[in-house]
Amino acid sequence: MTSTSPDAPAASGPLSGIRILDMATVLAAPFSATLCGDMGAEVIKLELPDGSDSLRTLAPVDLFWKVTNRGKKGLTLDVRKPEGKALFLKLIETIDVLVENFRTGTLDKWGLDIATLHQANPKLIVLRLTGFGQTGPYAARPGFARIFEAMSGFANLTGDAQSGPQHMNFPLGDVVSGLFGAFSIATAIVQRAAHPQQRGSEIDLSATEAMMRLLDPLAAEYEKEGVVRQRAGNRATYTAPSNMYRTGDGAYITVVGSSAVIFRRLCHAMQRPELADDERFCSNPARVKHVDVLDGMIADWCLAQDFAAVAAALDEHGVPYSKIYSIADVATDPHYQARQALIRLPDKEHGSLPAPCIVPRITGFDPAAPRTGPDLGEHNAEILSTLGLSRDQMDELRGAGVI
16 A cells, blocks of 8 residues: 555455445545545545535645545536436436435435435435434434534543543544444445345434444443443543553653553552552452552652653563654654555645555455545546536536536
8 A cells, every 4th residue: 555656556445346426525424435435445526516515624724635535536516406416316327325414304305315316226325424313303403523522422521520521633523423434335235235126225324323332331331320421531430540641751651551460560560569469459440449549659650750761661561551642653653654554645736645544454455545535526527428428518517507
């Protein structure tokens, strides 16, 4: 995955032969299509002719779009106009998966309900990724990542008692729901292959439910024990020690010593082997009960020396830890470099841009790095010519604002 040539042929991937039309906006649903593109699917990115997708304007302007929509072909088409709708349905005949994230009922209002879509292509899989799903009293509400994080209970677990709930400086709710979207698409493709006589699936994916799905034990804790899990800063309230500590030279390090074996190793790394047999710390429940005292000891040990010394001691005794990385640390880490965890995406404007590698790595699948996201309507001529349109017809549609 190191090629920077935009013309380099991609190896056949697990989703090779699958054609996806991504008409979604911003991040969550488009990320689903991007992940499928990483696995070899052909992805067409459909936008309105005015280029009004707000992802094009999010900081860093242009870069966010380029890396998020990597590997896609760009098409503009206003499906709200009769000529655009007709072309859209003709294109749908050639598509395996349609990805959309409009408010519930929007496509129906445009005359593109599921029955119409399946009339054009009975095998079409439709992923509908919305904030709250296609049913229920909140179905028509607008949704954004921070809303999903808040309503799922996730944001209530971040921060500490003094800070109150916190959001992170990245739309986690979007990319998590995008992961579920890619999983949903792959699942529906397998189902269609197993039952070729059935119509294509309509997938109702709620981004808020996707975030909630990450929090497996919380509902059971609440019902059976009356526990409403709260934020605890960098601590884990279910195991100890598991916290973030500051070293003497100002680095931050996360250390996990929750199992009996690893805690004993940590005690030896700190040159305090007797702590492993202290009744306050001899089991995980005991360590959780006395976590303030234990964390204080570990914090003092870390603060008394620089990061290099702390790391050396933890390495020597096999204790899991990591420095808290910035993207600068990620870019220069020798392990990531050895695995080419950051790849170069070919780009007409910048030459190439760094971005995360294709995940996961699959035996026999070693694709070239995908190119960055397309310019507005970059592949109009290529795609529309396959529908039988001439240059003159394209010019006429362009003049009418259809493409």
